[in-house]
Amino acid sequence: MFEFKKTTHHLKRRLLIRVVVAGVFAAVCFAGLGWRLWHLQVERYEGLAERADRNRIAVVPIPPRRGEIFDRNGEVLARNYRDYTLSVTRAHLDVPPEQMVDALGELVYLSPSNRRRFFQNLKQSGHYTSVLLRNNLNDTEASWFAAHSYKFPGVELSARWVREYPQGESAAHVLGYVGRISEDDLETLEKEGRMGNYRGSSTIGKKGIEKTWEETLHGRTGIEEVEVTATGRPVRTLKRTDPVPGSDLVLSLDIGLQKVAEAQFAGRRGALVAIEPSSGEVLAFVSAPSFDPNLFIDGIDVENWRKLNDSPDHPLINRPLYGTYPIGSTYKPFVALAALELGKRGPNERISDPGYFELAGQRFRNAGGAAYGPTNMHRAIVVSSDTYFYSLGPEIGVDALHDFSKQFGFGQITGIDLDGERRGVLPSTDWKRKAYKKPEQQHWYTGETVSVAVGQGYNSFTLLQLAQATSVLASNGVYMQPHLVSQIENPQSGRVERTVTQPSHVIDLKPENLAIIRNAMADVLRSGTARRAFAGAPYQAAGKTGTAQVYSLRGAKYKASEIDERLRDHALFMAYAPVENPKIALALIVENSGWGATVAAPIARTVFDYWLSPDREHQQDETVVAQAQAAEGNQ
Incomplete structure (x- = not known):
């Protein structure tokens, strides 16, 4: 009996100890918990409250x-x-x-x-x-x-x-x-x-x-502050910007003119740029072949990318902006104007054209082997006498020609509002020294000036530069920067801002010299190399045909049928119209297609016919009036 009481007492004591220990442990835990709660809710209240607020508020961007x-x-x-x-x-x-x-x-x-x-x-x-x-x-x-x-x-x-x-x-x-x-x-x-x-x-x-x-x-991205649950479910919008x-x-572009010009390049490779001389606005900008930009919006698929990227016609290359070419005889009016302005040769001075020009035992021949006899400047431009300009090049000198042509934009960045524009090459003695490493290659030879004077040799220009130079010539030396965006319209305020309003510079040219060149260019279309393409036109235009070699013939006779298609000559043409009040100036190239007079000039005729059509101009005037009235109504 005694031992039973003793055992019971011992068990009670052990149980009491356990209860006390458990109570102390619980008290310590609650004390720690209480201290932690006090620490979080009192000492760190401000910082944690801010973080908690951020956790429950999601900032959602709203793309514009x-x-x-x-x-x-x-x-x-x-x-x-x-x-x-x-x-x-x-x-x-x-x-x-x-x-x-x-x-x-x-x-x-x-x-x-x-x-x-x-x-x-x-x-x-x-x-x-x-x-x-x-x-x-x-x-x-x-x-x-x-x-x-x-x-x-x-x-x-x-x-x-x-x-x-x-x-x-x-x-x-x-x-x-x-x-x-x-x-x-x-x-x-x-x-x-x-x-x-x-x-x-x-x-x-x-x-x-x-x-x-x-x-x-x-535009500018907006934001929306949204209260969310712990699982991220939105509850309500707190603030919205x-x-x-x-x-x-x-854009200055006219999509009707653009499509007319593009249709002329169907199945061909080439480029065309048309500019309004008085403003510098680009009216048409063609690079053929083209591509569908809708393919790229969400990432182009592999099959379409391969078709575009592997095509030998390179449809992704922006030809007017990135492609550089020798521009052939379309350069001659600018060379002739340089000779007049620099006093190197008078307009009536005649030279003998036996079909070639000889320098240091080397003969530089006329295209097609033609011989024009005694030739002055006007006739040289109209019939496109290479011999006349071969002889003129050394008289001007490559550096003087460089400095003069530079003013028209040749070999320069025009500043058009597109990315990827190339400068090209407007050769000079300084350029050659920098372009070549070996001393024997750095020397400039007179024979190289002979080729440069007819738009060949080291000359390498973009079609945009040729179109811009033609536009400047048409506007009597006023250089308006070529541009595609003519107006910026704010959709909220309705405010309209024009982009280019003043000339970049004005070339100091004598009116009598300009008249000589422009009259000769008009005769190119009346009785010269482009007469067939412009026969019966209801307006008078002025221009110059051109054919540029893709590779050197080294004295051999050119036969297109015996040459690989992609090694054949390029056909070029530059022109503006009407002569008395130019409303459009253009330059174009059709790659590997032969003579500029037979291939390129008819394309320009089609473009001019569309743009100068009385019906289109009347419709354009009505559109301008309607837009002006709508703008007044919005104000």
Whole structure:
């Protein structure tokens, strides 16, 4: 009995100790918890409250609507439309991407190209990067997915602005295109401090006007502060700053003229630039062949990229801006004007043209072997006597010719509002010293000036430079910077800003010298090399034909039928019209097609006929009046 009481007492004591220990432990825990709560809610209240507030408030960027692009008559060249998209963030998926795509494909149609492009982009993207899976969902597809979205964590349905180019391939090299923002784009935006304005945006201008006017077109990103639950579900909008849409651009381009000019290059390679001399506005800008910029908006697929990139015709190259060519006889009017201005040869001075010019035992022959006999400056331009200009080159000298031609824009960056413009080569003795490393190659020879004077040799100009020089000649030496964007229109305020209003410079030219050159150029179309192309024209134009060698014949006779097609001569033409009041100046090249008079001049005639048509000009006047009245009404 005693032992039983003793055992019971011992058990009670052990239980009491346990209770005390447990109580002390609980008290310590509650004390620690209380201290922690006091520390968090009192000592660290301000900092943690701010962090908690940030955690419950999501800042959602609102991308702006991109500015639209119009031609001079209000025709839409680039516009936007609303589009539903499905995008995937890999880090938020609860199943492998392949399994998710298969399951989603039972609800929403996913083409093989959608799947292929998605997995390609997924490999190149981070875990937290949103990757496009499908775009252009219709309302039915979007609503159907929204009803089942809970089954697909990590897949987001969203609406976005999508760029569209309704003219297709027409003026593609002018407009360029937008594309997905790349890593290089992100680095550039970061360096320029513009990254914040692209939050929420997925595309950026890549080429053409879309790239050079990116800041103007893009607009300013808005933000929306949204209260969310712990799971990220939005509860209410706390604050909203609306995005500012990008400004609209009105181009100087006339899409009707553009399409007429483009149609003349069907099946051919070449370029054409038409400019309004009084303003410097580019009326047509053709690079043939072209491409469809709509292919690039969401990333071009492999098949189409290969077709464009591997084509021997190089449709992606902007020929008027990037291609450089010897311009042949179209350079002669400028050489003749240089001779007059520098006092090197009078207009009535005659030289004998036996069909060749001989220098140091080497003969430089006329094209086609023609011999024109006694020839003055006017006749030399009209019949395109090479011998006359061969002999004129050394008299002027390459450096003097360089300095004179430079004023017209040859071998210079014109400053047109497109990216990728090339300078070309306007040769001089200084240029050759810098271009070659070996001393024996740096020396300038007189025979090289002979070739330069007829637009061959080291001469290498862009078609834009030739068109600009022709425009300057037509405007009596007034150099208006060539440009494509004529007006910037703010869609909110309606404010309109013109881009180029004053000449860059004016070349000091004697009117009597200009008259000599312009009269000779008019006779080229009346009775000279381009007379057939312009027979019966209801206006008087002035111009010059040209044919440029692709490679040196080294004295051999040129036979196009015996030469590879891509080694045949280029056909060139430059002109302006009407002579008395020039409204359009142009230059064009048709690659590897032969004589400028038979191939290039008829294209210019078609372009002039369209632009100077009385019916078109009357319609243009009515359009201008209607636009002015509409602008007054908006004010």
